[in-house]
Amino acid sequence: MxxxxxxxxxxxxxxxxxxxxxxAWLTDGVLQLQPxxxxxGARSLPRVLAATxxxxxxxxxxxxxxxxxxxxxxxAAADIILALVQVLLGLGIAWRPxxxxxxxxxxxxxxxxxxxxxxxxxxxxxGGAPVLGGPGAVLVYAVLAVVxxxxxxxxxxxxxxxxxxxRFAAAGALGGGPAKAIWAALWSAMAALSLLGGARAxxxxxxxxAAVAAGEPGWLASLDRHEATLASGRGLVVAVVLAVACxxxxxxxxxxxxxxxxxxxxxxxxxxxxxxxMENFGMVLAGGATDTSSGPVLVVLALAYWPYRAEPAEPAxxxxxxxxxxxxxxxxx
Numbered sequence: 418m419x420x421x422x423x424x425x426x427x428x429x430x431x432x433x434x435x436x437x438x439x440x441a442w443l444t445d446g447v448l449q450l451q452p453x454x455x456x457x458g459a460r461s462l463p464r465v466l467a468a469t470x471x472x473x474x475x476x477x478x479x480x481x482x483x484x485x486x487x488x489x490x491x492x493a494a495a496d497i498i499l500a501l502v503q504v505l506l507g508l509g510i511a512w513r514p515x516x517x518x519x520x521x522x523x524x525x526x527x528x529x530x531x532x533x534x535x536x537x538x539x540x541x542x543x544g545g546a547p548v549l550g551g552p553g554a555v556l557v558y559a560v561l562a563v564v565x566x567x568x569x570x571x572x573x574x575x576x577x578x579x580x581x582x583x584r585f586a587a588a589g590a591l592g593g594g595p596a597k598a599i600w601a602a603l604w605s606a607m608a609a610l611s612l613l614g615g616a617r618a619x620x621x622x623x624x625x626x627a628a629v630a631a632g633e634p635g636w637l638a639s640l641d642r643h644e645a646t647l648a649s650g651r652g653l654v655v656a657v658v659l660a661v662a663c664x665x666x667x668x669x670x671x672x673x674x675x676x677x678x679x680x681x682x683x684x685x686x687x688x689x690x691x692x693x694x695m696e697n698f699g700m701v702l703a704g705g706a707t708d709t710s711s712g713p714v715l716v717v718l719a720l721a722y723w724p725y726r727a728e729p730a731e732p733a734x735x736x737x738x739x740x741x742x743x744x745x746x747x748x749x750x
Contacts, residue, residue: 430586430725431565431568432567434717434720434721435510435565435567436510436511437717438510438520438558438561438562438717439508439509439510441507441709442503442504442507442510442558443508443511445503445507445707445708446501446502446503446504446506446507447504448701448706448708448709449496449499449707450496451704454707455496462488462495462496462499463485463492465707466481466484466485466534467481467482469481469533469536470485471536472539472542472544473536473541473542474541474542477541480532480533481532481533481536484533505519506523510523516567517567520562520565520566523559524559527556528556528559530555531553534555534707535553535556537553538550538551539553540552540606540610544614544615545610545614546610546611546613546615546656546659547607547611547659547663547687547691547711548611548621548655548691548695549615549616549621550695550696550711551607551610552607552610554710554711555708557603557715557718558714560718561714561717564586564591564596564718564721565586565721566591567590568589584674584724584725585721585725586722587599587600587722596722597670597671597722600722603667603718604663607663608659608660608661608664608667611656611659611663612657612660616656617656618652619651619652619653620649620652621652621656622645622648622651622652623644623648623649625695626644626648627641627642629641629696629700630697631703633703637697644694662683662687665680666680666683666687668680669683669684670722674724678723678724681723682719685715685719685720688711688712688716688719689712692711692712692713696710696711696712698710699712699713
């Protein structure tokens with residue numbers, strides 16, 4: 418027992434975020450097994466897939482409708498398989514020996530779900546604005562698997578033997594430069610998507626909020642109605658404010674630690690506001706949701722870029738003491 422205890426290491430910050438990613442995959446797998454997913458209603462799996470084809474370019478739409486048709490012929494079995502894969506990915510990431518394999522497999526799986534299950538997040542037809550659910554939660558899952566790739570025994574925790582340049586968890590395996598580029602690309606894309614397509618229309622925000630109110634608990638539906646009234650006619654204003662905020666968040670990762678924390682904190686705030694006000698907690702309370710939407714995983718991504726606290730530098734006098742002591746001993750000898 419003592420030997421087992423001595424080999425066990427508490428998870429570092431990086432490993433803790435990997436476990437949160439594992440929990441997200443497990444949650445998605447459980448949500449995939451809701452009774453509504455097996456019913457012939459509007460929230461059944463084939464109809465959910467087919468709905469994402471609307472507005473996409475012809476090759477994308479054809480591929481999505483083909484997948485919906487194939488799954489529709491074996492809907493129950495396909496839904497169980499999809500749920501099982503996601504549960505296995507979550508368990509695989511949670512178990513240290515299989516974490517690398519599971520995270521590697523999760524990237525193509527997430528991209529496949531993003532294509533066929535989310536219609537590429539609507540980014541090709543103007544529906545990919547963050548306030549409209551874009552660019553898609555499962556795309557962030559793939560990004561998390563890349564930036565949280567295991568790189569050492571303690572998974573890049575603050576006390577691990579990570580290189581000096583790794584000042585945040587996402588820099589552990591990729592290095593600071595590539596990791597920052599991924600963050601900047603994602604948030605810059607969100608800034609651009611905020612200004613494209615229907616997101617700028619005066620009634621876009623109010624219509625989107627009103628649409629997600631159906632089936633929600635009374636208190637949440639009432640909040641949605643108030644939000645829709647407040648946002649009525651202000652779609653362009655909201656789009657511009659959100660675009661500016663996303664651009665600041667994108668650039669903030671290149672700043673020194675203190676202002677970088679402020680910008681990353683702004684990213685967390687934006688993610689939570691969208692998740693609560695626009696996505697109704699991923700519509701989990703209404704039933705039929707297959708994930709918790711992009712808000713929580715964007716928060717996890719932001720925490721992966723949160724700068725570590727700088728450890729106090731060792732005084733020069735203390736560093737010089739061993740050398741001086743050795744020299745004195747040589748003189749005595």
